[in-house]
Amino acid sequence: xxxxxxxxxxxxxxxxxxxxxxxxxxxxxxxxxxxxxxxxxxxxxxxxxxxxxxxxxxxxxxxxxxxxxxxxxxxxxxxxxxxxxxxxxxxxxxxxxxxxxxxxxxxxxxxxxxxxxxxxxxxxxxxxxxxxxxxxxxxxxxxxxxxxxxxxxxxxxxxxxxxxxxxxxxxxxxxxxxxxxxxxxxxxxxxxxxxxxxxxxxxxxxxxxxxxxxxxxxxxxxxxxxxxxxxxxxxxxxxxxxxxxxxxxxxxxxxxxxxxxxxxxxxxxxxxxxxxxxxxxxxxxxxxxxxxxxxxxxxxxxxxxxxx
Amino acid sequence: xxxxxxxxxxxxxxxxxxxxxxxxxxxxxxxxxxxxxxxxxxxxxxxxxxxxxxxxxxxxxxxxxxxxxxxxxxxxxxxxxxxxxxxxxxxxxxxxxxxxxxxxxxxxxxxxxxxxxxxxxxxxxxxxxxxxxxxxxxxxxxxxxxxxxxxxxxxxxxxxxxxxxxxxxxxxxxxxxxxxxxxxxxxxxxxxxxxxxxxxxxxxxxxxxxxxxxxxxxxxxxxxxxxxxxxxxxxxxxxxxxxxxxxxxxxxxxxxxxxxxxxxxxxxxxxxxxxxxxxxxxxxxxxxxxxxxxxxxxxxxxxxxxxxxxxxxxxxxxxxxxxxxxxxxxxxxxxx
Numbered sequence: 152x153x154x155x156x157x158x159x160x161x162x163x164x165x166x167x168x169x170x171x172x173x174x175x176x177x178x179x180x181x182x183x184x185x186x187x188x189x190x191x192x193x194x195x196x197x198x199x200x201x202x203x204x205x206x207x208x209x210x211x212x213x214x215x216x217x218x219x220x221x222x223x224x225x226x227x228x229x230x231x232x233x234x235x236x237x238x239x240x241x242x243x244x245x246x247x248x249x250x251x252x253x254x255x256x257x258x259x260x261x262x263x264x265x266x267x268x269x270x271x272x273x274x275x276x277x278x279x280x281x282x283x284x285x286x287x288x289x290x291x292x293x294x295x296x297x298x299x300x301x302x303x304x305x306x307x308x309x310x311x312x313x314x315x316x317x318x319x320x321x322x323x324x325x326x327x328x329x330x331x332x333x334x335x336x337x338x339x340x341x342x343x344x345x346x347x348x349x350x351x352x353x354x355x356x357x358x359x360x361x362x363x364x365x366x367x368x369x370x371x372x373x374x375x376x377x378x379x380x381x382x383x384x385x386x387x388x389x390x391x392x393x394x395x396x397x398x399x400x401x402x403x404x405x406x407x408x409x410x411x412x413x414x415x416x417x418x419x420x421x422x423x424x425x426x427x428x429x430x431x432x433x434x435x436x437x438x439x440x441x442x443x444x445x446x447x448x449x450x451x452x453x454x455x456x457x458x459x
Numbered sequence: 460x461x462x463x464x465x466x467x468x469x470x471x472x473x474x475x476x477x478x479x480x481x482x483x484x485x486x487x488x489x490x491x492x493x494x495x496x497x498x499x500x501x502x503x504x505x506x507x508x509x510x511x512x513x514x515x516x517x518x519x520x521x522x523x524x525x526x527x528x529x530x531x532x533x534x535x536x537x538x539x540x541x542x543x544x545x546x547x548x549x550x551x552x553x554x555x556x557x558x559x560x561x562x563x564x565x566x567x568x569x570x571x572x573x574x575x576x577x578x579x580x581x582x583x584x585x586x587x588x589x590x591x592x593x594x595x596x597x598x599x600x601x602x603x604x605x606x607x608x609x610x611x612x613x614x615x616x617x618x619x620x621x622x623x624x625x626x627x628x629x630x631x632x633x634x635x636x637x638x639x640x641x642x643x644x645x646x647x648x649x650x651x652x653x654x655x656x657x658x659x660x661x662x663x664x665x666x667x668x669x670x671x672x673x674x675x676x677x678x679x680x681x682x683x684x685x686x687x688x689x690x691x692x693x694x695x696x697x698x699x700x701x702x703x704x705x706x707x708x709x710x711x712x713x714x715x716x717x718x719x720x721x722x723x724x725x726x727x728x729x730x731x732x733x734x735x736x737x738x739x740x741x742x743x744x745x746x747x748x749x750x751x752x753x754x755x756x757x758x759x760x761x762x763x764x765x766x767x768x769x770x771x772x773x774x775x776x777x778x779x780x781x782x783x784x785x786x787x788x789x790x791x792x793x794x795x
Contacts (some may be wrong), residue, residue, distance in 0.1 A: 165630075170633040174634070177642060293775075294733075296775070301763075303765070400641065401733070
């Protein structure tokens with residue numbers, strides 16, 4: 152088991168390095184002046200540009216730039232953004248909100264997706280199954296920003312059950328509606344995955360054996376069928392945690408949540424290269440860690456992997 | 460009960476007990492009744508009927524599926540709208556926009572009302588079809604070509620080719636489509652000449668690993684099949700075998716995922732346009748229209764609703780088509 156974890160961890164390192172290198176290259180090495188955004192339309196004098204390039208290591212060869220940047224990441228010194236604020240401070244400020252939002256969305260989609268998928272899978276072809284399937288298709292097809300606006304308009308503006316937008320405190324009740332919107336699409340995927348997986352497993356030999364042993368229906372379904380059916384679902388949820396943190400850009404924009412996504416969006420609009428690269432690096436790191444978590448859950452759910 | 464026509468140790472002697480009552484649990488009748496599988500069934504199989512190909516078989520089952528018919532009709536309709544927008548509205552989308560009509564409700568001749576600029580919503584929605592569909596279609600084509608090629612090479616040759624290509628795929632996979640696109644789209648290179656084609660390039664750059672993974676898995680499944688070994692031993696070169704025998708037989712799952720990702724790319728384009736960093740504002744697209752209707756959401760939600768509906772129906776029909784294709788092309792699913 153320990154060896155398995157170590158191996159998985161080591162496999163993440165090239166992915167992390169490669170992805171950060173890719174982003175760093177895209178932002179700082181494609182044609183166009185990376186510092187132009189600071190100076191605005193009037194432009195800076197050559198001396199100021201040279202100073203800026205030196206400050207952000209842009210006067211160095213590309214490999215040195217990247218290594219210096221990597222050193223900064225490893226020592227938690229991400230430098231400053233184009234307005235002079237330390238990037239690490241900004242991320243530390245906004246990350247808790249996004250994490251709260253993403254985890255709420257993840258819990259909502261996991262609980263509802265698995266429960267609905269389980270019921271649908273056990274009643275394949277019945278009315279509940281078909282209606283839930285159609286509903287999930289619709290949820291997948293309607294883009295998140297349309298869904299977000301409609302729900303904001305109906306629940307926030309018309310019915311006034313919650314605030315249509317989220318304040319700086321980002322309390323639990325305020326984040327509930329954005330979390331539902333954020334989790335809806337993945338909810339549909341979780342539901343469909345669980346359903347398919349349940350249908351595949353419900354006729355398996357081991358289920359028959361469990362029933363033959365005289366176990367109650369409830370125990371057979373929960374302990375045997377569900378546990379074995381959850382393996383693909385867990386993979387999806389783990390990968391989704393990374394996607395939710397990054398994919399919250401749209402949802403955070405609609406509901407005015409002051410989180411990582413909104414900060415990234417502002418940085419992109421402002422052409423703030425160092426800020427963009429740092430946030431994306433941070434998101435890639437979360438994505439990699441979420442994948443590691445999935446691998447560990449895998450090993451827990453499926454002993455064949457643990458002992459391989 | 461008819462006399463068993465075949466003999467096996469279990470069926471000799473006294474007639475087996477036949478349970479007629481079926482219970483909720485399959486356990487009670489897991490010993491098959493003897494007359495459940497008459498030998499005649501295998502004898503009566505016509506063995507010299509022309510075998511149908513996977514595609515012929517798929518087409519036969521597709522024709523009977525309501526899901527396929529509905530989605531195919533919807534997609535054909537959307538394509539028709541994109542090709543001949545003038546058939547559906549007499550109103551030009553960008554002229555006759557009067558500010559006095561701003562955010563106005565439906566009136567005669569303008570059944571869906573007006574945008575914030577006072578343009579006819581119906582006309583905007585109809586004329587916006589083209590750019591969304593173009594981006595979706597060409598991004599999918601690009602992804603299938605690049606991802607398919609990389610996946611096929613990785614799966615067929617295995618070894619270090621596979622290792623390197625899979626790692627590169629992992630790296631791109633760590634950057635979600637929208638995130639990668641957002642980072643790139645605003646760079647000076649793309650900002651200056653943003654149009655349908657640069658958007659396609661960006662979406663393909665970050666979208667190919669998924670297709671590559673699917674193709675790789677499908678190719679590995681087919682690679683060791685007997686017909687490939689046969690072709691190789693008859694002297695077909697590795698590349699020849701890959702192109703002529705492996706790829707055609709590994710195509711089914713790729714087509715399914717490609718159909719679904721066509722919908723995904725349309726959503727991605729509109730999401731970027733919605734964020735104000737996709738297609739430039741002068742290009743008509745559903746995402747752009749939703750973006751410009753954002754500020755007046757509370758007074759005129761219909762200006763978001765209609766392009767959103769068009770977008771959703773289009774994406775839904777591609778996802779449904781993908782679902783129908785998956786059922787038809789997967790022989791395992793078909794037997795059920």
